[in-house]
Each structure stands twice: as structure tokens, then as C-alpha cells.
Amino acid sequence: MAMQAARRLASWSLQRRLLLPSQVQAPSIPTAAAAAAFLHSHATSFGYKQVREEDKSKLVGNVFSSVASSYDLMNDLTSVGLHRLWKDRLISKLNPFPGMKHLDVSGGTGDVAFRVLERIKSVGHRAMQGTLTETEEDTHIYVCDINPNMLNVGKKRAAERGYSKEHCLSWVQGDAEALSFEDGSMDGYTIAFGIRNVTHIEKALSEAYRVLKRGGRFLCLELSHVDVPVFKEIYDVYSFSVIPAIGELVAGDRQSYQYLVESIRRFPNQEKFAQMIQEAGFQRVEYENLVGGVVAIHSGLKL
């Protein structure tokens, strides 16, 4: 079946890397300086353009306000539907359970949140044979996004799917760098295709750490770096020529998609990002490449 082939494609070149525990690293001054320089460069880059740090979030905000209404369609077109499988994989790794408190950051249009909800409901029903138990009632999924347009699209989609009666879905406008959730209040934290748009990645990571309970899991799905020869070249052509063109045709906005593509290249590679997650305090940090590194899922545990 086509789905089988697609699944194989999505997990082609599945690589798992486990970062060694912190006894291996002894941060030296050159490393710290390099890290600071990198973080500064991420904070002041808008794709390949240089911008003032204060301006970055506004520019990103404009991008997402512009693409919000066609966001889901564009995801389907540019990833040839693969983003759905990638998100399925993310949820699979999250392994949601009834009664959990889950925070999905930059999850505006609801893709990840709906999947978590569906997964919990199906798990709950299998276990409890349809009766709503107290535990299941405790389930709550919080969708946080800095952009109100994206949240409104999400709320609308929730209504379309019949989730508006769901008391376990909440929408909050907030900043990944300064979350409005209490310390240790979440069992799970996901951020899908959002972290590269954050101005200060390290702040988003430390906020993720703060809001998670002990034993809580951090998962990040993000476009990453492809090193596979030949495929890398094809991917580059696709990214820089095809995607902005689709953006222009479908969303009427070439520039936003140009930014999106450039921001992927500027984002740290798999190893570097894994290191940053570890520096935020997470343990058992690992990542999984999908489609040769086009996408990577990084995960960590707060112990």
C-alpha cells in the first residue's frame, strides 16, 4: 500500500544517536565563546538576513500571520504529505497516557494537540472499555502559540472536528521563551516546527525544562540537516527553488517561504542542538533522523 511505502520513506536512514552523559564534556573557554557566538547569531538572523535581536520576533510574527490560513495546506504540499507521518512518529515517541498534562508549544493550528488527544482517547477506551474514569478526566492538553492567528485557526479546526465540547483542550497565547505555566506542571512538552523560529533557543529550552515535572519528557520535531551525498543537493534545489515558488502560487507569499527555507539552514545541526538540550538540563538526550535528516526528532528527559 502507498502508506507502507511512505512509512518506509519517512523512516529511511533512521539514525539514533545517544549523547554521552555530561561526564564526557568539560566545557572549555573556546567552546563557551563559540556557543555564545552561535546563540547571538541565531538571535540576530532572519533566515540569511541579519536583523536586530529586538526585531526578530516581530518579523517571524509577520511571517506566521501571513501564512496562517494556508499553513496546513502548504505543509501538505511542501512535504508531500510526509509531515503527517512525522507528527505521527512524534506522538508515538511521546507515548501519551490518560490523565497526562501536556503542553504543545508553537502548536497553533493544533496538529500535534489533536493527535495527542486522539491517542489518549484510544488508549483510554482500550483500557477502560469506554467508561470515562477520573484519570481520563484529568487529561489536559495546552496549546501555546505566540501568534493569535495561528491559534484561531487551531480553534476553528478543533470546532470542525467536533472538539469544541472537549474540556481537555486549552488555547493560550504565549511566548516559548517566557511560558505562563507553573514550574513542574507538565508531563510532556512538544514543539513541532517551532523552535527554529524562536529568537533565543536556550531560553525556550530552559523554559521547557522548568515547566516539566520530574520524569517529564521533552520532544522536538524540527527540520534539520541533510548530509547524505546527492540527496543533499536535490533537497537544496527543492528547498530554494520549489518551495518559495509553491509559496507564491498557493499562499501568495514567496518571501515568507524564502524565510522558512533559510531559517532551516541557519538552525543548528542535530548534534549541536542535542548538546543545547543537554545544557538546559535534560538527560538521555537523543535524536532520530527521518528522511535522511530532512527532519529530526530530538528528545530528552527531566530527571
Added chain:
Amino acid sequence: MRRTAALLSTHGGRSIPRALADVLVCPLSKQPLRYCEATGSLVSDAAGVSFPVLDGIPSLVPKDGKLLDDQEVKSEQESSTTDSSG
């Protein structure tokens, strides 16, 4: 863990759902929020800032917080019940 919720129920009304009230804090100070019925906003006394609730969606982005002027802060403090649990 129920600090914001406790403050909200002290004021005899909850205009945001319990599940939100249980976990929401001020994004700046990480301290509990107070719901202000008059303005329909969430107030952070610790930071002296108020955040709007738009279409049922709390807007807790730090830079969108509105500074409370001194008069507002004083009158709210006078009329609020002190929450002993925390």
C-alpha cells in the same frame, strides 16, 4: 500547585476554566494571576502587569502585558482577599 485557582475562587468567580487556572502563572514573575472581572483580564500583582483574555484565549505574551497604574494596583490590593494557601 493550585495557587492561581485559589485566588480566582476567592474572588467568587472563575471566568477561565479550572484546568487553565490550575497551571497558569505570570510569564514574567511566574507568580499566580488574579482575574479582574471589571476588565476581563488576568492580573499579575507581582509584576504589576495585566494580560487580556481575547475570545477565551488568555494572551500571556510578556510584551503585550499592560502596566497597571498605581491607582489600579492600590484599589485592587485593598479589595482583594489575601490567599493564605500557596
